[in-house]
Amino acid sequence: xxxxxxxxxxxxxxxxxxxxxxxVSGGSISSSHYYWGWIRQPPGKGLEWIGSFYYSGSTYYNxxxxxxxxxxxxxxxxxxxxxxxxxxxxxxxxxFCARHDFLKWFDPWGQGTLVTVSS
Amino acid sequence: EIVLTQSPGTLSLSPGExxxxxxxxxxxxxxxxxxxxxxxxGQAPRLLIYDASSRATGIPDRFRGSGSGTDFxxxxxxxxxxxxxxxxxxxxxxxxxxxxxxxxxxxx
Numbered sequence: 541x542x543x544x545x546x547x548x549x550x551x552x553x554x555x556x557x558x559x560x561x562x563x564v565s566g567g568s569i570s571s572s573h574y575y576w577g578w579i580r581q582p583p584g585k586g587l588e589w590i591g592s593f594y595y596s597g598s599t600y601y602n603x604x605x606x607x608x609x610x611x612x613x614x615x616x617x618x619x620x621x622x623x624x625x626x627x628x629x630x631x632x633x634x635x636f637c638a639r640h641d642f643l644k645w646f647d648p649w650g651q652g653t654l655v656t657v658s659s
Numbered sequence: 660e661i662v663l664t665q666s667p668g669t670l671s672l673s674p675g676e677x678x679x680x681x682x683x684x685x686x687x688x689x690x691x692x693x694x695x696x697x698x699x700x701g702q703a704p705r706l707l708i709y710d711a712s713s714r715a716t717g718i719p720d721r722f723r724g725s726g727s728g729t730d731f732x733x734x735x736x737x738x739x740x741x742x743x744x745x746x747x748x749x750x751x752x753x754x755x756x757x758x759x760x761x762x763x764x765x766x767x
Contacts, residue, residue: 577756587704587747589756600754603660636703643751645694647715649703 542567544637544650552631552657558624562637562650569618570595575640578611578622580633581652588633592640593620627657661686661750665759671767678735680762682748687728689752695724695733698761699744707746708733740766 548560562576569576577592591601593611601609605624613620624631634654638646662685672678682693691711696704706715708724711731721736735742743766748759 586760587749587758589758602755638703640751643692643754645706645709645749645751646704646756647706647709649705652703 542639542648544639544648546635546637546650546653548635548653548655550654550656552627552655553659554628554657555626558622558627558631558655558657560622560635560637560653560655562620562622564618564620564639569613569620570615573641575642576611576613576620577638577640577646579636579638579646579649580631581636582630582633590622590624590635594642629657631655632657660755661688661753661757663748663750663757663759665746665748665762667762668760669763669765671765672738673767674738674740676738678733678738678742678764680733680735680746680764682726682731682733682759684729684731684750688731688750691727691731692750692752693724693726693731694749694751695722696747696749697742697744698747704747735764738764 543565545563552558575592578590593599608625610623634652636652638649640646664683666681693711695708698704712724723734745761745763747761
């Protein structure tokens with residue numbers, strides 16, 4: 541059974557870079573036709589897709605975030621990562637990683653990790 | 660960007676009743692590329708419905724998705740206690756995925 545687990549610092553200072561990792565178990569991140577994505581949810585609010593990538597290197601991002609976002613992959617560790625630069629309090633959220641086919645639904649999801657932006 | 664608007668914001672019902680949740684898109688969702696998720700406090704969203712009307716693996720048949728174009732509906736035929744949660748719709752017809760703001764289904 542495929543499982544995803546987010547990890548990373550729970551507290552980031554304003555203007556710094558948020559870095560998270562998603563570790564995939566029960567399947568290979570290099571599986572053909574699957575994409576891997578990041579979604580976030582501010583406390584008490586709805587869901588926002590951040591960006592996705594394909595293991596071969598193709599990436600695409602939410603236009604509202606693309607100038608601050610980078611997603612990368614480490615196939616040797618079966619992990620992928622998110623970097624979000626110049627964070628502000630508005631970036632405080634639970635960050636989820638998830639698998640999806642291209643232009644398809646997200647399933648499964650990781651349990652999520654809360655990142656708070658505060659000095 | 661396709662904006663999804665869910666209604667109502669909160670729905671108060673009793674176990675055994677029927678729930679009807681709406682998701683309206685600002686423009687047509689191609690090929691009915693719409694999903695529904697259930698989220699309980701402290702948990703990740705759980706896929707219920709994809710392609711507007713197909714149930715995900717393990718989802719009870721009391722959950723039914725319908726609709727096309729700009730209007731979609733999630734119907735829960737007989738509410739069980741575990742169904743009280745927040746429900747989100749999501750479109751994936753363009754290379755920019757968007758979610759609705761959610762409908763909270765609470766016990767009356």
